[in-house]
Amino acid sequence: MTEPAPVPDALLSALRARLGAAQVLTEPAALAPHLVETRGLYRGTASAVVRPADTAEVAFTVGACAASGVPIVAQGGNTGLVGGGVPRGGIVLSLARLSGIRALDPVGATLTVEAGAILAEVQAAAAAAGFLFPLSLASEGSCTIGGNLATNAGGTAVLAYGNARDLVLGLEVVLADGRIWNGLKGLRKNNAGYDLKHLFVGSEGTLGIITAATLKLFPKPLSRAVGFVGLASPRAALALFARMRRAAGPSLTAFEVMPRFGLDLVLAHRPGARSPLAEPHDTYALVEFSSLQPEAGMEAALAASLAAALADGTAQDATIGASEAQNAALWALREDLSEAQRREGGSIKHDVSVPLARLADFLEEATAACLAAMPGLRPCAFGHFGDGNIHFNLSQPVDMDRDAFLAEWGRFNAIVHDIVVRLDGSIAAEHGIGLIKRDALQHYGDPVGLDLMRRLKAALDPADLLNPGKVLPGEAAAQAPGLP
């Protein structure tokens, strides 16, 4: 990879003068954590990490970089899984210091926060006022709401509350030329021209830098029931889901699925973990019903639904948590899966979605195709089944070298993504495109849709300075590292 031109000293001096010298980091040790992504798949380069304190300083920084032609990648918690936050020259703009809670409106049920606020702190601010901010995902202790919005994060609450995009009413965004768009409206209905917020949500920092957001809050559920269900197949899980959705509607707040291999990994790698069911099953579903009422009979409702599913053979076995501690223990079996899989060795990962009606077809076809391509491979397809979103992960054969296995990443991507696209699915369900799927998007994407995306990029960032080469290949594309 050719190094981009270094950042001019005059720019760094101007940034130090405005932000303070301590907020413009150039020491290698200070830069290091900002140059890598979570899984270590990419290593980037940057001349500086710049830490503005507020929106005006973000605008100043972006404007100064624009004037010097210096590219910028915005970073929040740097927890993304697609390489979207990896710098490729230029500067890293850290939103870490924009972490304030600006306002909570209990009447409008809205929360206005700055982009660098940690998701868990946003959840806590909502909870302290008696509300729920439902976005929830594995990295919530370190990811930031700005990154969640920039990537349209998904997670475990999408079934009932939608993706991050659906949880935002208004945005404040610094544009590529350093201007500030003030779209921080807290309105439930607003048709005053084009909806600009949806343009920035999910654009992965390539069209603008989100500096603050007004979020929707919800009444806090006061009771829940959690079930863990043994099933004969993913197809049976689909039948169970359809039954649960019809019975519970918005009370069905989670429907997660994992395979027997996934549960086995958690049981093997987490000390003290126990299977909640007596016998092993091909497929497991974690089902949650929630209610705003403290005594809403959620356990009885879930038990009745599961009893019917057991009676007609849809489900093979099931248990319901008898306490909040047991509910949490059931959830932990699902939540610990990624970490257990990491301990098991190398994984080639796919974050994909298909229409629900094709979910079982997808799992059967993709599993067979991958096993045919590499006998001994251990598929671990799990995730947000009710959203049609599967983390189709492949654990390495037991006796294979990790790096040799990971070198097959591209080959398995092609196998899995071909099937996803044939089934009208998406190769990027909740993690985004970033760098890791950029070329795949070019390959699989609708050509007219790709042309529209290029036009939007050119309209909003004509100099290609905001996170260049992510999502879409830009002028710097030829210099981008390929897949690992």
Next chain:
Amino acid sequence: MTEPAPVPDALLSALRARLGAAQVLTEPAALAPHLVETRGLYRGTASAVVRPADTAEVAFTVGACAASGVPIVAQGGNTGLVGGGVPRGGIVLSLARLSGIRALDPVGATLTVEAGAILAEVQAAAAAAGFLFPLSLASEGSCTIGGNLATNAGGTAVLAYGNARDLVLGLEVVLADGRIWNGLKGLRKNNAGYDLKHLFVGSEGTLGIITAATLKLFPKPLSRAVGFVGLASPRAALALFARMRRAAGPSLTAFEVMPRFGLDLVLAHRPGARSPLAEPHDTYALVEFSSLQPEAGMEAALAASLAAALADGTAQDATIGASEAQNAALWALREDLSEAQRREGGSIKHDVSVPLARLADFLEEATAACLAAMPGLRPCAFGHFGDGNIHFNLSQPVDMDRDAFLAEWGRFNAIVHDIVVRLDGSIAAEHGIGLIKRDALQHYGDPVGLDLMRRLKAALDPADLLNPGKVLPGEAAAQAPGLP
């Protein structure tokens, strides 16, 4: 208004050759219904109404017009309330013949329909499969889903299900150059690049022409309770709403408010209408709780909430429908209000929203300001209170000439919109901008946001041929008629 250049005969011939002569209408009588908008506030001009049969014919029509530099306005049911469908030269592209239901997926709970399908038929197709398509508004018997999406329609189900934008998973769109973007995905999670569908939803036909959509379906509620509540003020209605939302969450499926004057109009103009409450009240709320269970105790839950509100003085009186017939009769009091207001004489209308916390402030301030400007004026502020969306309508003084009153439209707009904007609201909540609020959007809109909108328009429709002069002033802006 200067007439735009006539449409070339060669273009009309080409369209007749492809679509059939019967589908290219040029007779004045055939054109007439397409040249006016619902309230008769604008009258447009067009050389032809073109009625393509399918997406390919839409694409051909748009491509041919683009090649000739002829502007196009798309029309569905032509029920819009902001003049967005009024042609200003060029051709009217009617989507009426693209009215098919393409597919219903009961597993994925999606419905794929063509743009010209009547909203009521879309609702019926969902209901026939045991689902709910929740979008519901006064014109549902004649408006089309394409128009609903192009304007991001609101209506009475937004509180529980969101705006039209929130009900769409995928779109098929014909672009300004005649290409077709196939974004008809039925996925609950899809982060494969920028979200293009949200760009077209609410763009009022100025960025592309929606030809089909994949919609979300929901489990059909099987029971409901409807209450009609007498309140001392809008502020009391706000307190009641906060209580209901916290108690019922997603079961609260409607919270509509109307003033005493509004109920009086319905009682005066609809034969047989009766007030459900013994005494008159300053403000009335219509509250609906719904459940997926046939015997869910919605009446008991609503009764308990209302009893608490009566006990502490939040509400003054309340009744609950004892049957579905009574529920429908309570709803009719709200639904008949627009027609009753029409019968009462001229109305100057505002479709605005403010943050819920400022709703009572807005109503008090705007009412006082309008009465100060014209004693004898009869404000009738009603609507989707739970969404912060008020139809702040002003009925003419009893003894005033209708046309003389309507001539004051712009003066009252300025009074009301100034207050809305000061309270961080929107001058266009659910009806859009169209022609009627275009100049107001320029006046009140965030300048950076307006610049972004212009860039998007230039990127997607550089020749300004798709519904020119709507939402944004275009090249033809100088020729646009002003407010009525």
